[in-house]
Amino acid sequence: MQPVQIQSSASRGGAKLLLCSAGAMLLLSIIGIGLEQLSWWFLLLIVASVLGVFAGWAKLAEPKYFLQLDDEGxxxxxxxxxxxxxxxxxxxxxxxxLNQVNMAFIAFKLTDYDVLLQHIPRRLAVKLMTEQRPLYIEAVRLGCATGQCATELLSEKDYFDTATQRYHGIAAAFAWRMQRLAEATGFEVFVPVSLGDAETQQLCRQINQYRLQLIRNTVT
Incomplete structure (x- = not known):
């Protein structure tokens, strides 16, 4: 299949924001040279332009596409x-x-933890756990409402076993996190999206259709 790439909204407008902010900062600097005294609003404009440069740079650092569908997965x-x-x-x-309210994620119901745990970069795993911490806390809170959280959290060890592997450290923590999220939501892996509800649902349907099509082609 031809690769399908889904563009990330986080990277959009980065170049424009960076150039506009840099231009504004340069213009303000030139104007400021001729002023005997800088007013507070002028200083605020300079600060805003500097922040705009950093925000534009941060946007450019984000990948252009956040999701790709191809023959491999x-x-x-x-x-x-x-x-x-x-x-x-x-x-x-x-x-x-959560609580019958759609979240701003698409998620995946895994059948194989090992393919993810063995290959995910540890630095990325830590970052994802940090970014998705509010989601995890809410999942744990729901478990507490049913009286299960204390027992479940105490059962977590510094290692995690699958059918074929034992994981330690960051990989184990990530695996326990996936398991807790699955118990609360039915899904292990989450990808944040900034799409509308209809677009998000359509993306999930597209992924599921590709999955069925490619698995059938592999079997035949």
Missing amino acids: VRFYHRLGSWQLPWQSFLYSGVPQ
Whole structure:
């Protein structure tokens, strides 16, 4: 299949913001040279232009595409690295819910933890756990409401076992996080999106259709 790439909204407008902010900062600097005294509003404009330069630079550092679908599977891109889920490693993609409210993520129901745990960059795993901490806390809170959180959290060890591997350190922490999220939402892996509800649902349907198509082609 021809690779399908989904553009990231985080990277949009980075070049324009950077150039406009840099131009404004240069213009303000030239004007400021001729002023005997700088007013507070002029200083605020300079600060705003500097912040705009940093914001534009940060946008440019984000990958242009956050998701790619190809023959190998689904690949997620982050500024700190990427991970890939082969089509056979998950059952389906969907929009997760907490308290019957759709979240701003698409998520994946895994059948194989090892393909992700063995290859995800550890630096990326730490960053994702940090970025998705509010999601995890809410999942734990729901577990506490049912009286399960204390027992479940105490059962977590400094290692995590799958059917074939034992993981330690960051990989183990990431695996426990996936398991807790699955218990609360039915999904292990989450990708943040800034799409509308209809677009997000359509993306999940597209992923599921590609998965079925490619698995059938592989079998035949």
